[in-house]
Amino acid sequence: MRRIATLPAGQSLAGQAYDRFREGLRSGALRPGQRVLESELAERLGMSRTPVREAIRRLQSEGLLAPGPGGGLCVAAYDHAEVDELYVMREALEGTAARLAAQHAGRPEIMLLQRMVADEAALAPEQVAEHNRRFHRALYQVAHNRYLLRALSSLSDALLLLGPTTLDLPGRAAAAREEHADIVAAIAARDAAGAEAAARAHILAAHAARLAMAAAAG
Known part of the structure; x- marks a missing residue:
């Protein structure tokens, strides 16, 4: 699994998870249409699932994560x-x-x-x-x-x-x-x-x- 680069501390773990997800989009570690599992994302970020779950909710509200085919979530993709x-x-x-x-x-x-x-x-x-x-x-x-x-x-x-x-x-x-x-x-x-x-x-x-x-x- 490709790991997302760390970012400087100084904010909540959920905030760090959110920013590191965005950095993953910028770097290409995460791509539109890619399936996102809470457990895998937590492992990729090197965090527990609690802050990752909070970051996922924020990412969904901003449209960066969307329901995937067959259930679950994926990185949103535009038509x-x-x-x-x-x-x-x-x-x-x-x-x-x-x-x-x-x-x-x-x-x-x-x-x-x-x-x-x-x-x-x-x-x-x-x-x-x-x-x-x-x-x-x-x-x-x-x-x-x-x-x-x-x-x-x-x-x-x-x-x-x-x-x-x-x-x-x-x-x-x-x-x-x-x-x-x-x-x-x-x-x-x-x-x-x-x-x-x-x-x-x-x-x-x-x-x-x-x-x-x-x-x-x-």
Whole structure:
């Protein structure tokens, strides 16, 4: 059984179980459609079943775990329509975040985004996906809208269920790097409309890559 990496302590065992389950989704140790047994998950996490049971209830309430075929639970998996709906919302929300960032981001925040884009060219392949997540989180933060941030945080949870990153597709990481640069350039120029358009174009390209990946998988 593949073990899920440990995370720093400092929270309840149930909270640690919840976070480590999410990390399992990010790392690929847990995949959409995979059956989840309380006893096996407890063993994988190296915990007793009580905190794992509490984490499972939370994961169910957030839609990360769902009833599986034949009973029990499995990691939730999206159908084609749900993936489309997710990307429609992502395009709208991330476009809004970029527009607000162009209006409200401070100079140090813009410089941070510029450094993150500059760093992308030197990343090793195994670093690209995590750096991409950090870039998008930074973009959400510099929009300076707490309600938008909550909505994007919820959306990020849903993205965990999409499986392998599209950045592994040939040429996609390089294209995404250019798209990030376009977004940040518009933010730095205080071009709100341009930033929103660039962010929407980036998510549309990511959606197209996701569809291509699904088609290749059969």
